[in-house]
Amino acid sequence: ALVTLLRFWRELPLVLRQGARLNEPFSNVIAEVEASGDPITNKFVRNWLDMLCFLLQGLPAEGTMNAVIAYMLNDWYQPDVILDFPRGGSGAIVDALVRGVEKHPGCEVRLNTHVEEILVDPATGTATGVRAEVTRGPAKGPAVARAAQAVICNADTHGLRALVPRGASAEFDEVIDRRLEEFELLPSFVHLHAGIDAAGLGPVSEQLPAQWAYVRDWDAPGGVEAPRNIVLVSVPSLLDPSLAPEGKHVVHAYTPATEPWADWEGLARGSPEYKAKKAEAADYLWSAVEQYIPNARGRSVAAVEQVGTPFTHGRFLRRYRGSYGPRVKAGAQALPSHKTPVKNLWVTGDYSFPGIGVPAAAAGGATVANSLVSVGQHLAMLDKIRLPPRPGN
Numbered sequence: 001a002l003v004t005l006l007r008f009w010r011e012l013p014l015v016l017r018q019g020a021r022l023n024e025p026f027s028n029v030i031a032e033v034e035a036s037g038d039p040i041t042n043k044f045v046r047n048w049l050d051m052l053c054f055l056l057q058g059l060p061a062e063g064t065m066n067a068v069i070a071y072m073l074n075d076w077y078q079p080d081v082i083l084d085f086p087r088g089g090s091g092a093i094v095d096a097l098v099r100g101v102e103k104h105p106g107c108e109v110r111l112n113t114h115v116e117e118i119l120v121d122p123a124t125g126t127a128t129g130v131r132a133e134v135t136r137g138p139a140k141g142p143a144v145a146r147a148a149q150a151v152i153c154n155a156d157t158h159g160l161r162a163l164v165p166r167g168a169s170a171e172f173d174e175v176i177d178r179r180l181e182e183f184e185l186l187p188s189f190v191h192l193h194a195g196i197d198a199a200g201l202g203p204v205s206e207q208l209p210a211q212w213a214y215v216r217d218w219d220a221p222g223g224v225e226a227p228r229n230i231v232l233v234s235v236p237s238l239l240d241p242s243l244a245p246e247g248k249h250v251v252h253a254y255t256p257a258t259e260p261w262a263d264w265e266g267l268a269r270g271s272p273e274y275k276a277k278k279a280e281a282a283d284y285l286w287s288a289v290e291q292y293i294p295n296a297r298g299r300s301v302a303a304v305e306q307v308g309t310p311f312t313h314g315r316f317l318r319r320y321r322g323s324y325g326p327r328v329k330a331g332a333q334a335l336p337s338h339k340t341p342v343k344n345l346w347v348t349g350d351y352s353f354p355g356i357g358v359p360a361a362a363a364g365g366a367t368v369a370n371s372l373v374s375v376g377q378h379l380a381m382l383d384k385i386r387l388p389p390r391p392g393n
Helices: 002-008 012-023 026-034 043-057 066-076 090-102 157-163 170-182 272-289 310-316 358-372 375-385
Strands: 113-121 126-134 141-146 151-153 191-197 211-215 230-234 248-254 306-308 345-347
Touching: 002 375, 012 066, 026 043, 026 066, 043 066, 043 211, 043 230, 113 157, 126 151, 157 170, 191 272, 230 272, 248 272, 272 306, 345 358
Parallel strands: 151 345
Antiparallel strands: 113 126, 126 141, 191 248, 191 306, 211 230, 230 248
């Protein structure tokens, strides 16, 4: 770590002086501003800051780390800044990640392969591989993959608990059981994925943005965390027409981790009650879409319309209770590191540092990867991903 840090020796003094503040809640900064001679007097700005924190980290300002907001605000307010969108949509990111794995000799991404157990050598307490079940194709059936160096698991903590047999490591059992009790879970989501007729809508503009947030009531009890109070909507085909057939648009609308699992618990999938609740969720999500696209639902192509629920998250993403992740308050709690008491078993994803959200989970994965390669390989990667200096810096 010291060798890699020396690459940034100019920045080190500032990090050493101010680094601890990065882990403090952003509400501390707001409190300092409020106590100054130039407080935040605009209620909308205050609410917007809470919403920004919530959308990035799942908590309002009082629970969000300064590091998250400092990075985002600094990035957003650079001259001529724009919001980047991947050409080809999120599928293009997945394809790039697969290429990044499979370009190396002997490496592959296995689909339809459900990991059932992390294998631990009882004699040494070392993770040696995984036992899986191939669900489709000619190799359908049980399978075992042996680890050359380490087993890296990105399951949530409940999933990890199920994968490592109890008794394989007494210390692991104690640590994981404590984590299960320590962290409260964030709620889940409802999603709408749809295709609509684009006739007469025109290009992306202020009147028809490619992405927007709809807040039903800024003063609702619970604020930004209130169930179904905020909906995020995107129409990515406004930016990349290849994402939809000619004359059509794709639409995605969702509530950002405010849907209580308890509201769905006990419903049977496919039951009339479940279908009615999905229809109710769809009504609300369509109302957010129609803030900018009047009669959007009337334009919908029924054959491709899909509604996702907390059950969908739980099933397809293997998330306990469909949760977005742990509800960790900055300054009051800290997520665990990536090592576990089981030798050669590492964890990554949003239940380890630095937390929830794609940027944080990706950073955690990079941390684990760099922990397993040599210092020379680490330095070479730092050179490869170095960003060009910003104007004026």
